[in-house]
Amino acid sequence: MNAARGPIRVLIADDHPVVRQGLRTFLGIQDDIEVVGEAGDGTSAVTLAESLEPDIVLMDLKMPGADGLTALAELKARGVAARVLVLTSVTERGHVLPAVQAGAAGYLYKDVDPQALVQAIRAVHDGHVLFAPDAAEAMLRNGTAGDAGRDDRGLAALTEREREVLVHIARGRSNREIARALVVSEKTVKTHVSNLLMKLGVQDRTQAALYAVRHGVGNTSAAGETGKTTARG
16 A cells, blocks of 8 residues: 555445445455445435545445436536446446446446456556446447547547557556656646547547547557456546
8 A cells, every 4th residue: 555645545335235335344454445435325425425535436326316327427517536436236238338428437347356346446546447348348339339430530630649649548548657658748748638639529538548449549458358448547
């Protein structure tokens, strides 16, 4: 654990008490993770995320009242800084894209290996975007099926340097790391990122990374050896 940063503060949002207790018990034994709260529905998840200011929200999708998607949208609308990692038993692939569009930084299923979940929490906390293989495939199939032509034009509009920056985004590198690799200032990288987001017609780095995956930019892949897609913000 990085002593300067402190433990990763996690809020668990799931309507099943036994699931919450199991997650709390397992995550509680990790040296670098602290469970700061539990929510049994989407409304409580939003309220607690605002008051407790966790780093990560583990969000179930199927909950009574306000479900996970509703909570995701509300967290995004309120500007809550916590990164949301969806952890769900819902296997319907049609839920993946709406979750990402609503602000999810990761999407895993509840049959995930416990240690893989811990690694996922750490990765998302470090700024990566992470998907289970099936979820990544769903994004690839459905992400831009309706506007592929616009995407192609966006890619063609990128300058050579903007395309280089996109490759680095897809490989999970931060602005600081990109600046170091390209031997430019971090401010210059931020400008390139803003320009390429506008040209590609995407809202954030998550969508830019998924765009790169779909179009094979930088030879990225949807599911590598660890079964995940990553990009860092």
